[in-house]
Amino acid sequence: MGVVSTSAYGAWFYAGQQDGSRRSAERVLPLVFDLVRPTSVVDVGCGTGSWLATAQHLGVDEILGVDGPWVSADALHIPPQCFLQQDLSTPLRLDRRFDLAMCMEAAEHFDESRADSLVADLCAMADVVLFSAAIPGQTGTDHRNEQWPPYWRERFGQWGYELVDCLRTRLWDDQAIEPWYAQNAFLYVSGERLAADERLRAAATENGRMPLCAVHPGVLALFSAPYAPAVPEPADRRGAPRRFIGQSEPRCRCDAPAPTARA
Numbered sequence: 001m002g003v004v005s006t007s008a009y010g011a012w013f014y015a016g017q018q019d020g021s022r023r024s025a026e027r028v029l030p031l032v033f034d035l036v037r038p039t040s041v042v043d044v045g046c047g048t049g050s051w052l053a054t055a056q057h058l059g060v061d062e063i064l065g066v067d068g069p070w071v072s073a074d075a076l077h078i079p080p081q082c083f084l085q086q087d088l089s090t091p092l093r094l095d096r097r098f099d100l101a102m103c104m105e106a107a108e109h110f111d112e113s114r115a116d117s118l119v120a121d122l123c124a125m126a127d128v129v130l131f132s133a134a135i136p137g138q139t140g141t142d143h144r145n146e147q148w149p150p151y152w153r154e155r156f157g158q159w160g161y162e163l164v165d166c167l168r169t170r171l172w173d174d175q176a177i178e179p180w181y182a183q184n185a186f187l188y189v190s191g192e193r194l195a196a197d198e199r200l201r202a203a204a205t206e207n208g209r210m211p212l213c214a215v216h217p218g219v220l221a222l223f224s225a226p227y228a229p230a231v232p233e234p235a236d237r238r239g240a241p242r243r244f245i246g247q248s249e250p251r252c253r254c255d256a257p258a259p260t261a262r263a
């Protein structure tokens with residue numbers, strides 16, 4: 001496993017992301033809770049605990065957040081006794097299950113060699129997993145394993161968990177949400193739970209409304225130059241007929257004679 005540079009996640013890192021994280025949690029979790037109704041939630045790679053603090057605010061009694069020892073107790077948004085310091089680059093086994101496990105924009109921070117065991121850890125924690133992981137090219141602090149959703153779907157599938165893609169269509173146009181959550185948030189649900197839970201089964205019928213691999217305009221905007229109008233042509237060239245490269249005349253789409261000008 002690669003060594004984590006503790007300086008990668010200093011106070012400056014959380015100062016830059018926790019407000020957007022909290023704002024996003026406040027929009028995403030009510031949708032998830034409406035489906036799952038959890039009384040216990042674990043968050044793997046919880047950072048300062050913005051998502052769990054929101055879960056508490058929504059009435060969840062039992063929460064547990066797991067992140068590295070570099071997260072200072074002062075910075076936590078959850079009670080310190082609800083936080084477990086753990087280097088997540090190695091497998092994490094908790095001796096209990098929760099109603100919901102979350103892993104939000106954390107999976108891409110581990111080496112690819114950790115991907116299988118991370119998914120195994122999450123499936124061992126809950127029948128429903130809220131999972132959001134960066135896509136290729138998203139970029140971010142110490143990203144090591146950016147993958148398209150089918151990569152993670154295949155790994156959850158090995159544990160009998162099915163993807164439920166009912167969040168993205170609801171989140172996509174919500175300006176309050178950080179675009180990476182709108183783009184990457186999926187539910188993974190165990191086969192047993194899906195068979196027993198009518199609400200989640202109904203949510204799963206929404207699969208396929210969007211392509212699995214889709215880039216959110218807000219994520220694209222972070223990394224692409226804004227559109228700049230073309231530099232105007234010099235005055236003496238303006239209005240000159242354009243010519244197609246390698247052709248002396250524009251061709252019609254078929255071999256029929258070129259249409260004559262209409263009034």
Ligand SMILES: C[S@@+](CC[C@H](N)C(=O)[O-])C[C@H]1O[C@@H](n2cnc3c(N)ncnc32)[C@H](O)[C@@H]1O
Binds near residue numbers: 088
């Ligand atoms: C982008 S932040 C996401 C935080 C939170 N889930 C959220 O959405 O606001 C990624 C988190 O992964 C954690 N992380 C990365 N590598 C880790 C490791 N080896 N052990 C524990 N946590 C790690 C970082 O400390 C950081 O809090």
